[in-house]
Amino acid sequence: MFPSVASFAGFGLGLRPPHYEAILASPPPIDFFEIISENFMIDGGRPLHVLDRVRADYPVAMHGVSMSLGSPEGPGPDYLRRLHTLMRRVDPLWVSDHLCWTGVNGRNSHDLLPLPLTEAAMATVCRHIDRVQTFLQRPLLIENPSTYVTFAEDTYTEWGFLTELCRRTGCYLLLDLNNVFVSAHNHGFSAQAYLDGLPLERVRQVHLAGHSEGETLLIDTHDAPIPDGVWALWAKVAPRLSHAAVMIERDDEIPPLPELLAELDTARRLASPVVYV
Amino acid sequence: MSLADTQRDFLGQILASPAPTLSEGMRVYHHAYRARLLGAMAETYAQVWAWLGDETFHSEARAYVEQHPSTQWSLDDYGQDFADFLAQRFPDDPEITELAWMDAALRQAFAAEDADTLDATALMQVSDWETVRLILNPALRHRSIRSNAPALWRALSKDETPPEVLYFEETSGLCVWKTALASRFRTLEADEYALICALAAGQGFAAACEGLTLRAADSDPTEQIGAWLGQWLAEGLVTGLAGTETTS
Numbered sequence: 001m002f003p004s005v006a007s008f009a010g011f012g013l014g015l016r017p018p019h020y021e022a023i024l025a026s027p028p029p030i031d032f033f034e035i036i037s038e039n040f041m042i043d044g045g046r047p048l049h050v051l052d053r054v055r056a057d058y059p060v061a062m063h064g065v066s067m068s069l070g071s072p073e074g075p076g077p078d079y080l081r082r083l084h085t086l087m088r089r090v091d092p093l094w095v096s097d098h099l100c101w102t103g104v105n106g107r108n109s110h111d112l113l114p115l116p117l118t119e120a121a122m123a124t125v126c127r128h129i130d131r132v133q134t135f136l137q138r139p140l141l142i143e144n145p146s147t148y149v150t151f152a153e154d155t156y157t158e159w160g161f162l163t164e165l166c167r168r169t170g171c172y173l174l175l176d177l178n179n180v181f182v183s184a185h186n187h188g189f190s191a192q193a194y195l196d197g198l199p200l201e202r203v204r205q206v207h208l209a210g211h212s213e214g215e216t217l218l219i220d221t222h223d224a225p226i227p228d229g230v231w232a233l234w235a236k237v238a239p240r241l242s243h244a245a246v247m248i249e250r251d252d253e254i255p256p257l258p259e260l261l262a263e264l265d266t267a268r269r270l271a272s273p274v275v276y277v
Numbered sequence: 278m279s280l281a282d283t284q285r286d287f288l289g290q291i292l293a294s295p296a297p298t299l300s301e302g303m304r305v306y307h308h309a310y311r312a313r314l315l316g317a318m319a320e321t322y323a324q325v326w327a328w329l330g331d332e333t334f335h336s337e338a339r340a341y342v343e344q345h346p347s348t349q350w351s352l353d354d355y356g357q358d359f360a361d362f363l364a365q366r367f368p369d370d371p372e373i374t375e376l377a378w379m380d381a382a383l384r385q386a387f388a389a390e391d392a393d394t395l396d397a398t399a400l401m402q403v404s405d406w407e408t409v410r411l412i413l414n415p416a417l418r419h420r421s422i423r424s425n426a427p428a429l430w431r432a433l434s435k436d437e438t439p440p441e442v443l444y445f446e447e448t449s450g451l452c453v454w455k456t457a458l459a460s461r462f463r464t465l466e467a468d469e470y471a472l473i474c475a476l477a478a479g480q481g482f483a484a485a486c487e488g489l490t491l492r493a494a495d496s497d498p499t500e501q502i503g504a505w506l507g508q509w510l511a512e513g514l515v516t517g518l519a520g521t522e523t524t525s
C-alpha cells in the first residue's frame with residue numbers, strides 16, 4: 001500500500017500565466033499554489049522554468065483535467081508517463097482529477113462529462129483509480145464536477161458515489177463548493193445534504209469559484225468572483241474543513257493578482273472562528 | 278445499455294452538427310465543446326486570425342472543428358492540421374497556410390525540449406569530420422515557403438500594417454526553433470535550407486555537404502558551408518555534435 005495523503009491546512013491560488021511576472025517579482029503571502037497538470041506536461045519551455053522557481057518557494061498541488069477516470073479506456077500510457085514525470089519534478093502535495101469522463105473511442109471532448117452513477121460506472125472508475133494510484137504510488141484526490149444532466153439509471157447520489165469511491169480505493173477528495181452549489185441548483189438537491197453525506201475527513205483540498213447563469217441552469221465557468229451562495233456554503237462548512245487546503249479557482253477573465261488575494265482574505269476570514277469582545 | 282454505449286451516444290450528441298434538438302443541459306455540453314476548441318485555435322492561430330479577419334477566421338475555424346473531432350488528451354495539440362486545411366480552402370493564397378504553419382510551429386517550439394547553445398570552440402575539437410553529425414535544436418521545425426509569410430507574420434504580431442504579399446518563383450526554407458526559452462524563426466535561401474533538411478533527416482555532416490550542389494556556381498562551397506555553420510552555432514540552430522571522437 002502507498003502512504004496516506006497528509007493534511008495541509010492553508011490558503012492558496014491557482015498558478016496562471018497572467019500572474020507569472022507578478023508572482024516572480026513579488027511572491028504573494030499565500031500558503032500554496034495549485035497547477036493545472038496538463039499545462040506543464042510538456043518537454044520544456046518557460047512554464048516549467050516558472051514552475052521550478054515557484055516550487056522553490058511554495059508547496060504545489062497538481063490538479064488534472066484529462067485523466068478521464070470514467071471512460072472505458074481510462075488514461076493512456078503517454079498521459080500517465082508525462083504525469084509521473086511532472087510529479088517527480090514537482091514533488092506535489094497531492095495529485096487530483098475529476099469524477100468524470102472526457103471522451104470515448106479515441107474522441108476527446110476536453111470537457112468534464114457526467115457519469116451515470118451506477119455500479120458499472122463505479123467499477124470502471126475504481127479500476128482506473130486503482131491503476132493510476134499503483135502507477136503513481138500515491139492516492140489520488142477526486143473532485144466533484146459540475147453537471148448539467150443526470151441519468152435515469154442512476155442508483156447513487158453523487159455524494160454517495162464519492163463516499164463509496166473513497167471506501168473502495170482509498171482515494172481522497174477535492175471538494176469544489178461551487179460545483180456542489182451549481183449541481184444542487186441544476187438537479188434540485190440540497191447542498192447541505194450533499195456536504196452532510198460526504199466523509200469530510202477525506203477532503204484534502206477545497207475549491208472556491210464562481211459561475212454564470214444559463215436559461216434555467218447554472219454553468220460552472222470559473223470566470224467570475226465567488227458569489228454569495230458559495231460564500232455562504234463555505235462559511236457553514238469551514239469549521240469542519242479546518243484541516244484542508246483552500247483555494248480560489250479562476251480560469252477565465254482572470255483579474256489582477258491583488259483581486260484574487262482579496263477574495264482569499266475573505267475565505268480566510270469566513271473560516272476564522274468568530275471572536276466576541 | 279452499457280456504460281460505453283451510453284458514453285458513445287452522449288458524445289455523439291455533442292459532436293453532432295447541426296445540433297439536434299437537445300435539452301438545456303445537453304446544449305451546455307454541445308456549446309462548451311465548440312467554444313473550447315475554437316478558443317484553443319484562436320490562441321494558437323493569432324496571426325492567421327489577424328490576416329484573415331474575424332469573420333473569415335471564425336468561419337474557417339468552425340468548419341475545421343466540425344470536420345476534425347479532437348483525438349488527443351492535450352488541448353494544446355488540437356488544430357495541428359489547420360495549415361493543411363487552409364491550403365485546401367485557399368489554394369491560390371499560399372501565405373495563409375504558411376502563416377498558419379508558423380503560428381503552430383512557434384507554439385510547438387515554445388513547449389519543446391530546451392537545449393543549451395554550443396560554443397564555437399567545440400568545432401575545433403572535432404577530430405574526424407567524415408563521421409561527425411550535427412545535433413540540431415530539438416525545437417526545430419521547418420518547411421519550404423513561396424511567399425513572404427515571415428515578414429507578414431512579424432508585422433501582424435506587432436500590430437503593424439503588413440507589407441504587400443509577395444509570391445516567389447523559387448521556394449526558400451523557413452526554420453522555427455527556440456533559444457533561451459524564446460521561439461524564433463528565420464528564412465533560409467534554397468542551398469542553406471537543402472543542407473539543413475539533409476541534416477534534419479539524419480545525414481552525417483560530410484555526407485550532407487557532399488550531396489549539396491551550390492546554385493551559385495562561382496561560390497566556394499567550403500567557405501560558404503563554414504559561414505553557415507558559424508551562423509548556426511551562434512543562433513542556436515546547432516546545439517551539439519555526435520558520432521565522432523573529439524580531441525581534448
